[in-house]
Amino acid sequence: MKFHDSRRRALNIRAPEIPPETGALERSQTTRILDQLEPDELTEPIAEQQDRILRPDDFVFLSGKGKCWLIRTADIWLLEACGGRTRIVMPGGTVVVRRTLLECERRLDNTTFFRATRDCVINLTHVKQTRLLDCSRVLFVLPNDKQIVVSGEQNAVFRKMRAL
DSSP states (O other): OOOHHHHHHTTTTTOOOOOOGSSSOHHHHHHHHHSOOGGGGOOOHHHHTTSOOBBTTTTTEEETTTTTEEEGGGGGOOOEETTEEEEETTTTTTEEESSSSSHHHHHHHHTTTOOOOOOTEGGGOOEEEEEEETTEEEEOTTTTTEEEOHHHHHHHHHHHOOOO
């Protein structure tokens, strides 16, 4: 019972009142400051930045299992579905991120990254070799010698996308 009483007292702690002269801006002051800024000084809201397509020269922050990387999107070789997560293969190793492959694919530039199969997106700039297996299938060889056979549907999309 003693433990319960001390816990109740700890939960009834009140936040100190903040005097008005601490530097908090009123709504009218904030509006005046925003009116003085040039339109190019205003930044996009974070939600809009998260929906933006990442170009090859953009940097992306990746973290997983206690390691962090800050790499250019152009340095990504391959993205693979791994359950509800995505395994990203790059020159420095592999990292698993907590986003689905579809979420990652939506953020990447579709002129550089291509969905080869339902569980694999490749960076076309890092394809070491392209082989024609037969009249309807293409095989990509990546720098780590991993071979990816393009699925039937995506093969038609690839040929249409890269045709003259």
